[in-house]
Amino acid sequence: MHISLSDYLMDIVQNSFEAGASHVALTIEEGEPMMVCTVTDDGKGMDDDTMKRALDPFYSEEGKHRGRRFGLGLPFLHQAVDACNGEFSLRSQVGEGTTVRFSFDMENIDSPPIGDLAFALCTLLAHPKAEEFVVTRSIEGGSSYTLDRKELLDVLGEFESSGSLSLLRQYVTSQEAGLHAE
């Protein structure tokens, strides 16, 4: 199990990048008490049978890990959501893409803490397989911000050198801090 909600997010969004998606959208809506996250991609998608098996920890996509039959990402999330009265839905169509939507009741004692969300978003923006990736983060009744990978890539040039990553981290951290200050 992961420690924080940010860790779950990282794990789940990576699935989209690895499914050959060229466009991935992540929305994080923080309400009281529910924190709702939606990941939508235009990757290769799954058929109904694969979708059911994706929640089985002893199933992994053929070829993803040679000789191994574990896939813990979605099962971990499903279990964590289940433990705190959250909601989980998985919709997918072969060739069209996949949408994972989940929520955590942040007042439930079994909900994970949010963790370092800003840095989790940085690691996703810098993921080597990411292409178009847009994050929309909002607080109910409050402010919001959007991170567009293309825009940031245009400003920073690349997301690989330690210098760029530090700047990216500064930028996203300031967005997240600004959200709470307003």
Add this chain to the structure above:
Amino acid sequence: MAKMTLEELRSLRERVQGDIQKRDIEGKDSRIIIGMGTCGIAAGAKDTLDAFLAALDEHKLTNISVTQTGCMGLCYVEPTIEVIVPGMPNVIYGKVDKKTAKKIVEEHLMAGRLVTDHIFDRPAADIIKKDGGK
């Protein structure tokens, strides 16, 4: 902290780049690759990556490549990372917590010394070869 605008980020980037060009690029081809599979994340790879960036920032090493990869197959010693420094064997380090990350930057990247108590794969085969595995 006020929200930074994209324009502010752009000018910050230009200033940092100016600094790099002034210096002869240090550690140009050095790379740190961090395992960010489910196993890595569960073991705290995000904190490890954060600690690497903080340590590189502290030592003004802005040109080290820091990338993510999936599981390297050493789930039992996560977080795992690979360090590639020209002239040294490629090393996979395991159990890399924040403290170890800082140590790897200061020892392996800056001083050219392996952090021997965290090595889990690769170097033996590389070291045996007279050409250092290159």
